[in-house]
Amino acid sequence: MTELTCIICPIGCRINVIEKTKANSWIIEGNNCPRGAEYAKKEMVTPQRILTAVVQVEKRPRMLPVKSEQPLPKEKLFLAMQEIKEILAKPPIKSGEILKSNLANTGVNLVATKTYL
Amino acid sequence: MHEIPIDLLIIGAGPAGLAAAIGAAEAGVKEILLLDRQDEPGGILQQCIHNGFGLKYFKEELTGPEYAQRFIDQLDVYPQINIKTESMVTKITPDRKVYALNGRSKLNCYQAKAIILAMGCRERPRGAINIPGSRPSGIYTAGTVQHLMNIYGLSPGKEAIILGSGDIGLIMARRLTLEGIKVKAVLERLPYSTGLNRNIVQCLEDFKIPLYLSHTIIEIIGKKRITGVQIAPVTTDLQPVYNKAFLLPCDTLILSVGLIPENELSLMAGVKLDPNTCGPLVNSFYETSVPGIFACGNVAHVHDLVDDVSIESKVAGQAAAAYIQGDKFSSSFFKVNLGRNIRSVIPQYVATNQPTTLYIRTHFPEKGVSLKIGKNRIQQRVVTPGETIRYTLSPEKLKEFTNSITVSLEEETKID
Numbered sequence: 360m361t362e363l364t365c366i367i368c369p370i371g372c373r374i375n376v377i378e379k380t381k382a383n384s385w386i387i388e389g390n391n392c393p394r395g396a397e398y399a400k401k402e403m404v405t406p407q408r409i410l411t412a413v414v415q416v417e418k419r420p421r422m423l424p425v426k427s428e429q430p431l432p433k434e435k436l437f438l439a440m441q442e443i444k445e446i447l448a449k450p451p452i453k454s455g456e457i458l459k460s461n462l463a464n465t466g467v468n469l470v471a472t473k474t475y476l
Numbered sequence: 477m478h479e480i481p482i483d484l485l486i487i488g489a490g491p492a493g494l495a496a497a498i499g500a501a502e503a504g505v506k507e508i509l510l511l512d513r514q515d516e517p518g519g520i521l522q523q524c525i526h527n528g529f530g531l532k533y534f535k536e537e538l539t540g541p542e543y544a545q546r547f548i549d550q551l552d553v554y555p556q557i558n559i560k561t562e563s564m565v566t567k568i569t570p571d572r573k574v575y576a577l578n579g580r581s582k583l584n585c586y587q588a589k590a591i592i593l594a595m596g597c598r599e600r601p602r603g604a605i606n607i608p609g610s611r612p613s614g615i616y617t618a619g620t621v622q623h624l625m626n627i628y629g630l631s632p633g634k635e636a637i638i639l640g641s642g643d644i645g646l647i648m649a650r651r652l653t654l655e656g657i658k659v660k661a662v663l664e665r666l667p668y669s670t671g672l673n674r675n676i677v678q679c680l681e682d683f684k685i686p687l688y689l690s691h692t693i694i695e696i697i698g699k700k701r702i703t704g705v706q707i708a709p710v711t712t713d714l715q716p717v718y719n720k721a722f723l724l725p726c727d728t729l730i731l732s733v734g735l736i737p738e739n740e741l742s743l744m745a746g747v748k749l750d751p752n753t754c755g756p757l758v759n760s761f762y763e764t765s766v767p768g769i770f771a772c773g774n775v776a777h778v779h780d781l782v783d784d785v786s787i788e789s790k791v792a793g794q795a796a797a798a799y800i801q802g803d804k805f806s807s808s809f810f811k812v813n814l815g816r817n818i819r820s821v822i823p824q825y826v827a828t829n830q831p832t833t834l835y836i837r838t839h840f841p842e843k844g845v846s847l848k849i850g851k852n853r854i855q856q857r858v859v860t861p862g863e864t865i866r867y868t869l870s871p872e873k874l875k876e877f878t879n880s881i882t883v884s885l886e887e888e889t890k891i892d
Contacts, residue, residue, distance in 0.1 A: 364673045364674060364676070364677045366674040366678045368531045368532075371672055371674040371677075371863075373857075373858070406682075408678065409537070410654075411526050411527055411539055412654065412655075413525060413625070413626050413629060420628065421627055422626065422627060422628065422629040424540075424626065425525075426525075426527060433682065436654065440654050440655070454541075454542065454545060472539040472541050472542050473541040
């Protein structure tokens with residue numbers, strides 16, 4: 360049995376995952392909502408996380424906050440961070456604008472989370 | 477001094493101030509002024525670049541700046557709301573005069589019909605916990621590191637130790653690690669973390685950052701720059717065991733040792749504080765002990781979710797509107813008493829006929845207990861001091877009480 364803490368929302372349900380004899384098939388207990396079951400399954404196969412960071416903005420002292428539009432596989436986070444550090448954003452930038460596509464070769468976009476005029 | 481008349485003056489344009497302004501505008505207040513000492517609205521959300529905000533309020537997962545922007549965008553709908561940034565309030569009087577320095581030079585005095593206190597909270601610094609040792613550079617509070625890294629892109633050091641396992645400390649442990657800074661340990665004096673469980677998982681366990689429970693720092697070492705800390709385990713009554721101390725080298729120490737509501741202005745206005753929340757005593761309408769002065773958000777009590785700040789601040793905004801318009805509030809209240817394993821409850825006074833959500837904090841973690849409020853018993857799987865328990869009293873449920881409401885946690889089975 361694997362014990363997990365769900366990270367989908369701040370409730371943080373304690374989920375028990377019991378492996379069945381069939382591959383990639385589990386009994387999932389303790390989650391309060393279907394999203395918890397979904398999280399537990401993903402966590403057993405490929406754990407994924409949203410990545411947030413900041414990028415430099417041309418000729419401005421303040422950084423621009425960014426996020427990966429979709430969760431990235433956990434092992435790709437550091438590679439993605441290396442790519443994010445190379446970015447120099449050119450204002451004006453709108454919140455939601457794509458700053459880099461195919462982050463760490465995952466097919467996921469990096470988007471701005473703030474408008475910078 | 478010339479007084480500028482204003483219907484509603486809100487101090488602080490963070491999540492509490494913004495939601496309160498919108499609540500008041502929706503309820504028909506004609507003139508609302510928000511004062512904020514930063515150069516943009518949004519408060520501390522602007523440096524909280526991580527996601528996880530808004531699941532409750534907007535039913536989607538947002539980052540701090542995105543959550544703030546949702547409210548800032550709504551302001552365009554209400555021309556009656558004005559914001560003055562770079563404005564520092566220096567004094568409030570019980571008769572609702574507010575003195576503020578606008579920009580760098582001008583001192584203004586506002587005479588408000590109602591005031592909403594929305595100043596938020598601030599971090600406990602090194603001086604508040606009295607760590608012995610020298611006073612080198614390289615010691616920061618977690619929020620300061622967050623500001624330096626996320627707003628200005630500055631790095632605090634190369635090898636960090638974090639004292640305190642509150643949420644900001646945990647979030648910063650992940651942020652530092654992703655930026656290539658080695659986080660050698662997170663230390664927690666208590667035998668459990670005070671942060672949300674999800675943050676222990678996604679900020680520490682994901683990156684294999686060690687969490688030392690029941691450990692504290694007994695000495696800071698370093699002359700110009702910090703070079704290390706002496707760490708010791710603590711006994712059950714939180715006393716360091718000196719002969720078991722060990723040295724951990726580092727060039728950065730980050731303190732995440734608690735937040736305190738910022739109430740210097742509230743005290744000037746004669747507002748009475750609750751020693752348990754460190755914020756003003758408030759009723760179901762978030763009105764303080766001074767009529768016409770309301771308080772909401774982290775100035776009232778430290779929240780774990782900004783979504784709850786927005787919800788309660790809207791209530792405060794609507795109540796301030798009713799006060800300005802001369803509507804009668806309920807005048808009878810039940811006092812909330814703290815029972816077994818209850819550290820604080822807000823509001824402290826529940827209107828006898830008003831549906832009211834109680835925000836409850838516990839002293840210590842427990843399993844298999846029930847929350848007991850009057851005849852109602854609600855089973856709790858796990859309670860911890862880091863996670864607020866919420867309970868809404870409907871007018872129906874309020875009928876059973878006569879003069880006070882006692883909230884307690886009652887044991888069902890012994891903790892293992």
